[in-house]
Amino acid sequence: xxxxxxxxxxxxxxxxxxxxxxxxxxxxxxxxxxxxxxxxxxxxxxxxxxxxxxxxxxxxxxxxxxxxxxxxxxxxxxxxxxxxxxxxxxxxxxxxxxxxxxxxxxxxxxxxxxxxxxxxxxxxxxxxxxxxxxxxxxxxxxxxxxxxxxxxxxxxxxxxxxxxxxxxxxxxxxxxxxxxxxxxxxxxxxxxxxxxxxxx
Numbered sequence: 001x002x003x004x005x006x007x008x009x010x011x012x013x014x015x016x017x018x019x020x021x022x023x024x025x026x027x028x029x030x031x032x033x034x035x036x037x038x039x040x041x042x043x044x045x046x047x048x049x050x051x052x053x054x055x056x057x058x059x060x061x062x063x064x065x066x067x068x069x070x071x072x073x074x075x076x077x078x079x080x081x082x083x084x085x086x087x088x089x090x091x092x093x094x095x096x097x098x099x100x101x102x103x104x105x106x107x108x109x110x111x112x113x114x115x116x117x118x119x120x121x122x123x124x125x126x127x128x129x130x131x132x133x134x135x136x137x138x139x140x141x142x143x144x145x146x147x148x149x150x151x152x153x154x155x156x157x158x159x160x161x162x163x164x165x166x167x168x169x170x171x172x173x174x175x176x177x178x179x180x181x182x183x184x185x186x187x188x189x190x191x192x193x194x195x196x197x198x199x200x
Contacts, residue, residue: 004165006113026080034067061091113174
């Protein structure tokens, strides 16, 4: 099973991907983690990424796709994976499709966590207040202004993927404003429905 979770920052994609990976025996693939692992392993593509990162540049789509290609070819991805934080743009989505086609496979489902932006902002502000009240330190990007900037980037660059995957018949949607456990139940119901369809 090969999945993508879509949704704006703060929608809970990372939380759901991690829990889903445990429940279904899948591998959660975070582009950041994969980049660091490739650099540490000293692979050819990892060395290219390290050179770019040391110079302060942004790692190109070509390098990221190369790292994903290396990673999904490893034995632990044989049962499937969940992509976390990739693709972010239409260009990346098209490159991913080409990579999977070249491996004679494809995505099974793309699940969008639908959320209310105003409620997301409240959620972030409440989390920051609770962290301060508990004596913790609030992350630099854990505030309403930073979230607005990240939301703007999401709608400009990533939201077009919703239409892209809808056109492919792969897009499914869940209510991302529900509780963590309820969102997990919705995702499981979609995946079970998809598995039944593929068996027919």
